[in-house]
Amino acid sequence: MHAWPASEVPALPGKGRDLQIHDTATQGTITLAPGPVARIYVCGITPYDATHIGHAATYNAFDLVQRVWLDTKRQVIYVQNVTDVDDPLLERALRDNQDWTELAERETALFREDMTALRMLPPQHYIGAVEAIPGIVPLVERLRDAGAAYELDGDVYFSVESDPNFGKVSNLDAEAMRLLSAERGGDPDRVGKKNPLDPMLWMAARPGEPSWDGGSLGRGRPGWHIECVAIALDHLGMTFDIQGGGSDLAFPHHEMGASHAQVLTGEFPMAKAYVHAGMVALHGEKMSKSKGNLVFVSALRRAGVDPAAIRLALLSHHYRADWEWTDEVLAEAVARLERWRAAVSRPDGIAADALVEEVREALANDLDAPAALAAVDRWVERQLVSDGDDESAPGLVSRTVDALLGVAL
Incomplete structure (x- = not known):
């Protein structure tokens, strides 16, 4: 599966700073100092209703991670999946009388x-669940043969008790896990499971649903968590730098995936940092497909909204914050974009070397994009009322905003 074209990232003078970021597993801020190659896995979409502002906010956060790392002169290996076969996709296709593959x-x-x-930098590896199945089947067989998985009416389940580190990603108690499992795609009440939290690794073929050859597992399709594990291990290996996604993925998805990988490899942890973006609401409720309260990026674009303004609206909120999309949020972003473009359109201006370092410092501090925006705002305010004589300043500001914030002026 191919990704999307990459926009050019301008090179800035000097060198960026190592990223300090909040780790869900430790509930603290850690400094990530990868070697010459930084590795990140971000969970992708289930393609039955894309792309709403909540999606965009999540991928914006991890785009910033890439930009911070690139500014430190590192290479970045970014992997993202597409869950192009799953119950929600099949249900939507059935509801709308569509072929599920065409919908995906x-x-x-x-x-x-x-x-x-939106100028999001693409992953180097963009992998669909369906194309990953040949690599998923052997992992499920290994877990089963090692006694870490078991069969139940043809389905194969992972035993969470096989991982002594289970629970160290989300740090939730058993009851909270059970409630979230039921809410987020699990089946804790299924009779016959060894533990209510045990997630499915391989679903035996169901009548009228797609299935694939699973070798000794029989025909079926993969569970949600093992999909990402297979892709991550194949392209990144263990102990990669960041496992990312929305905060609703901490449990069960990232918790279960970590356990799968840790049992398969005998190594801990799967990722050095588990990084989660906040949820975006609309009219007081979390934006979600099930509720239908969605604002689509494509609809905004069709209405004539500049994608750079959409991106500035996303950047105006800290990535870990839960926030609400409103007309006012977008209007403020549109006005900010106009001010910024007016400021850098001048032939010369006030020195901007200090601004580059302010933006770098803000983003290195747990991706504090609002602080970065405020720094640019201050320069813009001075630029619009001052008579500077630095001919290089407007271009430097424009390149900084592009390279570090992904906004083209």
Whole structure:
């Protein structure tokens, strides 16, 4: 599966700072100092209704991670999946009387268009669940043969008790896990499971649903968590730098995936940092497909909204914060974009070397994009009322905003 085209990232003078970021597992801020190659895995979409502002906010956060690392002169290996077969996708296709593969392909294509418009840097490896199945089956067989998985009416489940480190990603108690499992795709009440929290690794073929050859597992399709594990281990290996996604993925998805990988490899942890973006609300409720309270990036673009303004609206909130999308949020972003463009359109201006370092410092501090925006705002305010004589300043500011914030002025 191909990703989307990459926008050029301007080179800035000097060198960026190592990233300090909040780790869900430790509930603290850690400093990530990868070697010459930084590795990140971000969970992708289930392509049945893409791309809403909540998606965009999540991928914006991890785009900033890439930009901070690139500014430190590191290479970045970024991996993202597409869950192009799963119950929600099949249910939507059935509801709308569509072929599920056509639905997945159409929504994935729209997602690519939105990411391109928003100048999100693409993953080097963009992998669909279906194309990953040949690599998933051997992992499930290994878990089963090692006694870490068991069969139940043809389905194969992972035993969470096989991982002594289970629970160290989300740090939730058993009851909280059980409630979230039921809410987020698990089946804790299924009779016959060894532990209510045990997640499915391989679903035996169901009548009328797609299935694939699973070798000794029989025909079926993979569970959600093992999909990402197979892709991550194949392209990044263990103990990569960041496992990322929305905060609703901490449990069960990232918790279960970590346990799968740790049992398979005997290594701990799967990722050095588990990083989660906050949720975006609309009219007081979390934006979600199930509720239908969505604002789509593509709809905003069709309405004539500049993608750079959409991106500034996302950047105006800290990535870990839960916040609400409103007309006022977008209007403020549009006005900010106009001010910034007016400021850098002048032939010369006030020195901007200090601004570059302010933006770097803000982003290195747990991706504090609002602080970075405030720093640019201060320069813009001075630039619009002052008679500077630095001919290089407007261009430097423009390149800084592009390179570190992904906003083209």
